[in-house]
Amino acid sequence: MDKKIGFIGCGNMGKAILGGLIASGQVLPGNIWVYTPSPDKVDALREQYGINAAQSAQEVAQIADIVFGAVKPNVMLKVLGEVNSSLNKDTVVISIAAGITLDSLAKALGHDRKIIRAMPNTPALVNAGMTSITPNALVTSEDIADAVNIFRSFGLAEVVSETMIHPVVGVSGSAPAYVFMFIEAMADAAVLGGMPRKQAYQFAAQAVMGSAKMVLETGQHPGELKDMVCSPGGTTIEAVKVLEEKGFRAAVMEAVVKCMAKSEHLGKS
Numbered sequence: 407m408d409k410k411i412g413f414i415g416c417g418n419m420g421k422a423i424l425g426g427l428i429a430s431g432q433v434l435p436g437n438i439w440v441y442t443p444s445p446d447k448v449d450a451l452r453e454q455y456g457i458n459a460a461q462s463a464q465e466v467a468q469i470a471d472i473v474f475g476a477v478k479p480n481v482m483l484k485v486l487g488e489v490n491s492s493l494n495k496d497t498v499v500i501s502i503a504a505g506i507t508l509d510s511l512a513k514a515l516g517h518d519r520k521i522i523r524a525m526p527n528t529p530a531l532v533n534a535g536m537t538s539i540t541p542n543a544l545v546t547s548e549d550i551a552d553a554v555n556i557f558r559s560f561g562l563a564e565v566v567s568e569t570m571i572h573p574v575v576g577v578s579g580s581a582p583a584y585v586f587m588f589i590e591a592m593a594d595a596a597v598l599g600g601m602p603r604k605q606a607y608q609f610a611a612q613a614v615m616g617s618a619k620m621v622l623e624t625g626q627h628p629g630e631l632k633d634m635v636c637s638p639g640g641t642t643i644e645a646v647k648v649l650e651e652k653g654f655r656a657a658v659m660e661a662v663v664k665c666m667a668k669s670e671h672l673g674k675s
């Protein structure tokens with residue numbers, strides 16, 4: 407793609423997108439402009455990836471065809487409002503902020519602006535991201551195809567209606583955090599069993615990745631795949647019983663429900 411891509415803000419999530427995009431070869435580093443308020447952080451990104459360090463958010467807005475707003479939700483509308491007059495007529499603005507609706511983005515940017523609300527996740531950095539894309543009515547099918555290509559260059563991406571955004575945050579945007587906790591806990595137990603820590607993380611992470619791949623690639627129900635592991639009178643069913651007794655599934659569901667509720671609350675505040 408020869409479009410110019412801009413990042414206003416480039417912390418944990420912005421860096422994951424930037425790193426994934428460059429690794430995919432879809433966009434050349436020379437076609438990417440990044441601004442963050444700390445010059446040393448932009449310089450570090452320029453050294454690591456060879457991108458252009460912008461002096462201001464306005465500079466990114468002037469140059470880029472597609473501008474990522476990758477700042478925290480509490481400053482997103484202010485930051486985008488301040489660069490609005492620097493954007494070109496056809497620029498597509500992609501906000502990745504949790505809880506910031508297309509409606510509030512249009513209020514900050516004007517109702518004639520092409521806006522996409524996206525919800526990515528940090529595995530973008532290792533080519534395994536999952537992103538939802540929700541365009542407003544002004545975004546053309548060509549712009550949508552560009553956005554889908556960008557997000558698919560480092561994982562999976564689906565266009566969804568804005569009503570799906572809270573489940574998306576719960577089941578993919580925030581989900582890496584719960585999965586990392588699960589990996590950490592399994593590895594801690596393996597360490598308790600005598601395994602060296604580094605090896606424990608490798609075994610736990612590979613088990614999670616392999617299991618996820620089986621769900622995605624076999625099309626079989628997760629319960630069926632679980633049953634395939636549980637030998638009668640074996641080791642696994644002992645572990646499964648404890649997870650059921652401790653309310654593992656209910657805890658995960660409750661956590662995701664809380665996450666969705668917070669996403670909804672952010673959208674109203």
Ligand SMILES: NC(=O)C1=CN([C@@H]2O[C@H](COP(=O)(O)OP(=O)(O)OC[C@H]3O[C@@H](n4cnc5c(N)ncnc54)[C@H](OP(=O)(O)O)[C@@H]3O)[C@@H](O)[C@H]2O)C=CC1
Nearest residue numbers: 415416417418419420442443444476477478479502503504
């Ligand atoms: N982290 C995640 O897993 C996910 C995050 N998101 C969304 O991504 C967004 C960013 O989150 P995350 O990357 O975690 O946050 P970070 O705090 O890691 O990054 C925020 C970035 O914004 C920059 N920034 C702060 N103030 C301004 C400003 N006034 N103008 C321009 N840039 C500014 C920061 O620069 P500096 O460091 O120089 O202050 C930093 O680069 C949020 O809206 C969040 O909802 C969405 C999906 C997943």
Ligand SMILES: O=C(O)[C@@H]1CCC=N1
Nearest residue numbers: 503504575579580581
């Ligand atoms: O915790 C958050 O608010 C952001 C949104 C999704 C993942 N991280």
